[in-house]
Amino acid sequence: MTPSVRRAGVLDARPIAELLNDVIARGGTTAMTDPVTRDDIAAWMGSDPRAIWHLAEDDGGDLLGFQWVDPHPALGPEVAQIASFARVGKTGLGIGSALFEATKAACRAAGYTWINAEIRADNESGLTYYQSRGFEDHGRIRDYRLANGQTVDKILKRYDL
Structure with missing residues (x-):
């Protein structure tokens, strides 16, 4: 199965x-x-005109995953902040690869120069995903407090466009 990727609205x-x-x-x-x-x-989706959203669907039109970028609020307008999600139980099917190819091209077209990812340090699959796309470590946020009070470290990864 090759997922179909399109812009989300x-x-x-x-x-x-x-x-x-x-x-x-x-x-x-x-x-x-x-x-x-x-x-x-x-x-x-409407919070910034440079936000870019893509989704991946199966042949029946069921949502398999989505990815979005928008300008990073602290690193400047040339830096896209990325978030990626696959349906629970549907990882490893090429969804993330297909989404990132579309996102990467759209980011270049939108004038971004690099993409920043912030991944929980305990999220092995997320760290592996971004590493396999060519993202490189560029920092760490220690003791990031989640809304539920839990603290986690975040690994910062960078992909140069």
Whole structure:
């Protein structure tokens, strides 16, 4: 199965929120701890004109994963901050690879010069994913406090476009 990748829009907000809530409920891979709504996703999509959202679907149109970037608030407008999510139980199927190829091309076209990823240090699959895409370590955030009070370290990774 090769996933189909396309730009995501506001009409995709509900299935994106449902997939993300499954990931949040499972725990351990995202810094998000509170469920999100369709309206939350729609607001994030419209929060910056340089935000880029892609989703991956199977042949039947079911959502397999999504990825988005927007300008990093502290590192400058040429730096894209990335987030990537695959449906629980659907990792290792080429979803992340397909999404990143689309995101990478869109970032170049939008004028970004590099992509920053912040991955929980205890998220082995996330660290492996970004490493396999060519991201390199460039820093660490120690004792990052999640909304539920838990603290985790975050590994900062960089991909030069």
